[in-house]
Amino acid sequence: MPMPLIAVPFVRPRRRPGRGWLAAAVLCCCAAPGLALAQPQAWPERPVHLVVPFAAGSAPDAMGRSLAESLARELGVPVIVENQPGAGGTIGVGRVARAPGDGYTLVLSGDAAIVGDARFGVKLPYDPVADLVPVSQIAISPNILVVGNAVPAHSLQELVALARSQPWGLSYASVGYGTSSHRGGELLGRAAGLEMVHVPGSASPLPDVVGGRVSMFFANAAALPLVREGKLRALAVSSRERLALAPELPTVAESGYPGFEAVAWFALFAPRGTPPGIVARLEAQARSAVAGAAVRERLQAMGALPVGSDAATLAGLVAAAGR
Incomplete structure (x- = not known):
């Protein structure tokens, strides 16, 4: 049986492109992947999870929820607080230390779960310098x-x-x-x-x-x-200065033990590998939140001293405490 004929339209051959045009096309093709990589991926596109390694209803929990509300307004996506207490905060911080560095998982940690201290029986199950990215110190809490x-x-x-x-x-x-x-x-x-x-x-x-x-x-x-x-x-x-909420109380240092200080601090961290652009935006939004009246007044009402540091200062604090 004879094969059927297939009509193929006649296409007039085009002139071969000149060398200049061809070179430009090659450059564009080579540059395109680089341009695509240079463009930051849109963030955030979905809710951000803020792990608070303390029990619901605690002072750090209230601090985290106040911060989450402000961050949600600035970022334009929900910021969901997840309480994961236990082991002095190391369970929650450890979870974030193992999370992807995509900007969607953060932790508001106390100092004990970040710096550790062998003098007090603390050995951290992660490396806070290698596994976490400092964002901003939020507050200091005297006792x-x-x-x-x-x-x-x-x-x-x-x-x-x-x-x-x-x-x-x-x-x-x-x-x-x-x-x-x-x-x-x-x-x-x-x-x-x-x-x-x-x-x-x-x-x-x-x-x-x-x-x-x-x-x-x-x-x-x-x-x-x-x-x-x-x-x-x-x-x-326990702080070096008297507490504004109870100015009548002397400090331990005033009571006969000069230099005494035992305060907690709380700071925002991201997992390692989080892009610098995302860290910079989180830092700016966290500092803006702490500077705002709503968060500042909430912190002061719970006896905390608002800080809102830059990431570099927090990194220096963690490094100095770990020595």
């Missing part, structure tokens, strides 16, 4: 040394005298090893030569102090309502 009403001490001097008279008879609570509440108790014990029992781990030790199950606790400003209700007694603050 208040509180005791229960069953403790017969109305000043730090009286508390120290009581502890010296009862070796291992007094205890101090903390929210975890290496946290500012732990450092406060350890540093006070070393400075005053005290022997006390450390009771770690509770996400909220205040009920234990109120109930007399633990003698003392370096708490954040969340303890002040209980102090004003007469359920706790505040003796001193």
Whole structure:
């Protein structure tokens, strides 16, 4: 059977392009991939997740939610807060340290989960310098040394005298090893030569102090309502300056231990590999948020000192603390 004929339209041959045109075409083809790579991918195109490695309802959680609200307005996408407490914050921070560096997973961490401290039994399961990208230090949070009403001490001097008279008879609570509440108790014990029992781990030790199950606790400003209700007694603050919310309280340094300081700080980090352009935008938005009235007033209301540092300053802080 004869093969069918297929009509093929006649196309007049075109002239061969000149060398100049051909060279230009080659340059364009070679340059196109580079141009495409140079163009930053649109970000953000979907919700950003902010991991807060503390329990819902805690002061760091409130700090994270306030920051998330401001970032969401500036970025134009939802910023979803995810609480992942445990192990002094290292569980949540570890999750972000392993996350893709695409700008969609961030962490608001306390200092204990970033710098660690072998003196206080803290060994981090990740490298905070290699695995995380600093964005901005958000705030510093001084602590208040509180005791229960069953403790017969109305000043730090009286508390120290009581502890010296009862070796291992007094205890101090903390929210975890290496946290500012732990450092406060350890540093006070070393400075005053005290022997006390450390009771770690509770996400909220205040009920234990109120109930007399633990003698003392370096708490954040969340303890002040209980102090004003007469359920706790505040003796001193752990920062180098007095606390604006309770200016009547002396510092530990003023109470006989010069140079004493045990404060927490909180900062925003991204996973390693996050593009510098995204980090720069996050830094600018975080600093703008902290400078804004809404976030600043929220931080001050919880006894925190707003910071809003640049990324380089935060990187220097982490490097210095790790030495």
